[in-house]
Amino acid sequence: MxxxxxxxxxxxxxxxxxxxxxxxxxxxxxxxxxxxxxxxxxxxxxxxxxxxxxxxxxxxxxxxxxxxxxxxxxxxxxxxxxTTLPRFGASHPVETGDMACDRRISATFKDLPGGQVLGPTFDYTHRLLDFKLAADGALAARDVAEDVAEAAPDTAPEPMPRVTEFLNAEGLIEPEVDPGEAPGDLTRAPLELPASRALRLQSLTRADEGFLLGMAYSTQRGYARNHAFVGELRIGTVPVEMDIPELGFAIEIGEITLTECETVNQFRGSETAPPQFTRGYGLVFGQTERKAISMALVDRALRWKELDEDDLGAPAQDEEFVLYHADNIQATGFLEHIKLPHYVDFQSETELLRRLRQAFAAAPIQAEAAE
Amino acid sequence: MDRKTWLSILAKADTAELSALWDALALAPAFSWLRRPQIGAVMVQGRAGGTGAAFNLGEMTVTRCTLQLENGPVGVGYVQGRDAAKAEIAALADALLQTAAAQAILDGLIEPLRAKAQARKAGRAAKADATRVDFFTLVRGEDG
CATH class of the missing domain: 1.10.20 (Histone, subunit A)
Structure with a gap:
């Protein structure tokens, strides 16, 4: 203590x-x-x-x-x-289907409405250090904007419908329906288990990227394998709309960059329902692709109960383990506090140890006999 | 243009652009505060699977204020970020847009802001478009 x-x-x-x-x-x-x-x-x-x-x-x-x-x-x-900011309210849920996408790829469909857009990605780079960046006055990068702005002026962007919508149309994937409930908020009430999916998603989206990556990787290596395909990954901006009480209507109060990942996972079916793909979901502030994919995999692994899957005892299926250890601020707060003075604690432990050693020294025969 | 549209343009405006356009209008209407600029947070929500149950994604910073022109309408400012001056300009513009000065504000502030935002968006869309790819699947050797 x-x-x-x-x-x-x-x-x-x-x-x-x-x-x-x-x-x-x-x-x-x-x-x-x-x-x-x-x-x-x-x-x-x-x-x-x-x-x-x-x-x-x-x-x-x-x-x-x-x-x-x-x-x-x-x-x-x-x-x-x-924690010092007053809360003005909650926004309407953002419409990621209308995102102005910088990047939008699918690993499941090569030809999809709206197309595959790579965006500013590290993918397909050679991961070789670029020593030009180390030099003063590095070479100017080719200005893509000017190249293409002239080529394609004022073309309205092609709509990019969700990949899961195509699958939905055929009934191949479980639908994602809004029950219309107000979500719980773990910044207002302590997280209690079992947690709703809304609370799990809130916890995962602010979770430590490294922790989530490790958990997601474990599912790929076989701990609660659920065979995820990246149905769609999109990065771009969405407006944030909120009801303004003094106006009596909603306005856009800002615009944020988000990364969204929807995974398509192996099916489930039952005696009453035909087999369908299942889903995992990741949505994270900013351009945060690794995190969003990790989130989707872990979200899917945590859904085993609602999907009637077996508890395989895998760490990523263990809600308590994942949600209670994913927050790096809670974790580092507790971890780092042990470097602060614990003199009284330590002193009592030392005294106990000395007494035990005295008792040991006073009774060497019993100790030998015990061996 | 309706009030919702101009308030949304003001909220998302680049602070430097907003200030420059406002200063160029050289307006200094007398007003009184109904609510002085206040910095706070709004909880942004998302939906599971994009269309399902709402969940709390995280907060964003917002500055708001409310003011009243002398013997005139009430202006409301809600802007992204932590910037009292930006919220004040937004609220003043909102109030003036309900007066005879509306056209000047639309022409000198709102439309230029919208045009700049649109140009930025088009620029990014064009960059994204240049990275559009067609993937071809190749027959794999081991499959014959």
Whole structure:
């Protein structure tokens, strides 16, 4: 148990001064601006917004700068800040079907309405270090915008219907119907188990990317294998609409970038229902593709009860294990607290150990006999 | 244009563009605050599977305020992010759009903001379009 301690103020102040100095780094090198972080470390921004559970790129940039690039520390700062904000309300659910897509791919259909759009992806790069980026005044990248803007002026974007809709039309996949219930909110009430799918999704979308990736990977390797295909992955912007009480109608209060992944998984059927594909779902703030795919796989694994599947004892099926260990701020808070003074605890343990050793030394014969 | 449309354009506007256009209008209408700018959060919701049960995705920052022009209409500002000045401009514009000055605000502020947003969107759509691919499936050797 942590017990409050006194003293050390001067040392703590000096430590914080040094921290500020180390954060700044060599002063003969220009200081990072928030605009640079926001513009050039945009995937770090996305991760901090997703796991900090607050969409605000400027704040995420500030948090990353202050945290010296430690993203979990940055997420911690964002989580702490968001608790200070009054809640104005909840938005309407975002319409991801109408997303203005930067990227939209399907691993299940090669020819799909709206087409396959790669977007700014690392896929198909050779993963070789590009030393041109290390050189001052790196070569300017080909300006795609100017090339194509002239070629295709004012063409209305082709609609991109959901892949699951095609399968739905044939009845090949389980439908996803809105029961019209207000979702629970784990920022307002402690997470209790068993959790509704809405609460599981909220927990997963803000979960640690590494933890979720490991869990998702375990399902691929055979722990509760559910054979996921990426039916569709889309990244782009959607408007956020909210009812404004003083106006009496809804307006768009902003626009956010999201990554959505829908997986198509192996079927289930019963005596009363014909076999159908099942679904997993991932939706995450920002361009966060690895996280969204991981989320969809873990969501699907956690649905075993509602799909009447067997409990295979796999970690990814264990709601308590996944949901109670997925939050990196809870995890790091508890983990890191053990480095804080535990002197009283430790002292009592030491005294107990000394007594046990004294007892042992006083009775060597019994100890030998016991062997 | 209806009020919902202009309020949505104002909410999503780029702060620098909004300020520059507003300053160029050189308006300084007298007003009183009904609610001073306040920074808060809105819980954004998504749906399982895109169409199913709603769930809480995470919050976004929003700044809001309400003001009243002298002997005039009430303006409401709800804008994305943490920016009191942006919310104030939005609320002033909303109020003025309900007055005789409406056309000037539409021409000098709302339409240019919409055009800029549309151009940005078209630019991104064109970039995305340049990465559109056709995948061909090849016969695999082992299948003959």
């Amino acid at each position: 942590y017990v409050a301690v006194k003293g050390g103020e001067a040392a703590i102040d000096a430590a914080h001064d040094w921290l500020a100095e180390e954060r700044r780094g060599p002063t003969d090198i220009a200081e990072l601006t928030l605009g640079q972080i926001k513009g050039q470390m945009s995937l770090a921004i996305a991760r901090v917004m997703a796991e900090g559970s607050l969409y605000d790129p400027d704040l995420a940039a500030l948090a990353i700068k202050q945290a010296r690039g430690d993203l979990i520390e940055a997420i911690f700062l964002i989580r702490a800040y968001r």
